[in-house]
Amino acid sequence: MFELIAEEQLRTATDDDAVLLWAAQGLTGGARAWTSGRAVAVASPALSGRDRIAVRGPVAELLPLLDEVIALVGPSYRPFGDADLLAELCARHDGLEALGRFGWMQRTATGLPTLDTGSGSGSGDGRPVAHWLAPDELDEAADLIDRHFPTSHAHPHRPGVRAWAGVRDGVGRLTALAADAWPAPTVGLLAGVVSDPVHGRGRGHAAAACRLALAGILGRSPRAALMVDAWNEPAIGLYRRLGLDHRQLAAAAQRRATGAAGADAAVRSR
Structure with missing residues (x-):
């Protein structure tokens, strides 16, 4: 695991991925980023109301990296990233439970x-x-x-x-x-x-x-983005009319003792 200490390093490691660059917050305020092979994880405290870990990369490389990062930052941090990636992470990691999907929408200047x-x-x-x-x-x-x-x-x-x-x-x-x-x-x-x-x-x-x-x-x-609940079609339609493209993300958390995500998963996902 290698820590990225400059935003330019992170931009290169993530192919300029807006989700991870937003999560990094310029690597200030306690945010930190790591890479292992092609996997990248960015941990940011109290970001938009939650401790979050933005993730990217092949699952086989991301699984051990995520375990190392969570061991460093603690279980309050919720992984999030592209929906298919999070689904595979939860399927292959016994300690994670899915919290739900949501939209990331963005446009350029x-x-x-x-x-x-x-x-x-x-x-x-x-x-x-x-x-x-x-x-x-x-x-x-x-x-x-x-x-x-x-x-x-x-x-x-x-x-x-x-x-x-x-x-x-x-x-x-x-x-x-x-x-x-x-x-x-x-x-x-x-x-x-x-x-x-x-x-x-x-x-x-x-x-x-x-x-x-x-x-x-x-x-x-150069870019503006937002997060929107997956069920909120009127809002998604408004944001599309304002020029924002949609990308489906998902979030996960450390598995609770009950193992049940609960009816509020959609609300908890963001």
């Missing part, structure tokens, strides 16, 4: 149409316009998250978010949010996307918040 944030449109054209939230708006944002997306890892009162994009309706209510969160040097993350089901949903408010957050991310990073 170049080669796609520029995101229209609506900031230059007239006030009477009817389109929702997002803005970056000021500090005195964060309590209201937290209330919107708590009421309509309580499982969000991104939250105005917790660390990890760089900035919040928000939309207000015609009477001044905060109706939608999107966060620029847990940024890595070459991959920024969109998170905390929520809209008020009465006053914001179906009116393009969440899309406007996402466009502004994505434009902010892509203004400084």
Whole structure:
């Protein structure tokens, strides 16, 4: 097992894989990366609400590497990576249980149409316009998250978010949010996307918040990405319309004593 101490080493070892580069967070904040043969594992503490190990490589080489990494960082770390790879890992490793599948979606800063944030449109054209939230708006944002997306890892009162994009309706209510969160040097993350089901949903408010957050991310990073629940087809459709491609990931954890994943596997997977 060889530790990678520079992001350029990690980029070479992973063929510039956005998932592992995002997980590495520039190899800062306690994140560490190792390789063995063609296998790579990146352990990152408290990343998007969880201790995580992003993995890649042939299963035969990854199995011993993962055991060594978990022995170093502890059992709280959850492996995640491409869905087929995680399925094979769980099938061949008695100590791992599958937690469920989810989507990783990403787009690049170049080669796609520029995101229209609506900031230059007239006030009477009817389109929702997002803005970056000021500090005195964060309590209201937290209330919107708590009421309509309580499982969000991104939250105005917790660390990890760089900035919040928000939309207000015609009477001044905060109706939608999107966060620029847990940024890595070459991959920024969109998170905390929520809209008020009465006053914001179906009116393009969440899309406007996402466009502004994505434009902010892509203004400084070559790639923007997000994680989305596998069952959330409306959200996946929105993100596709914003130019993001879908990649299926999965997560695993150290096997519990009961051996049962439970009905909440889809929620626990991310």
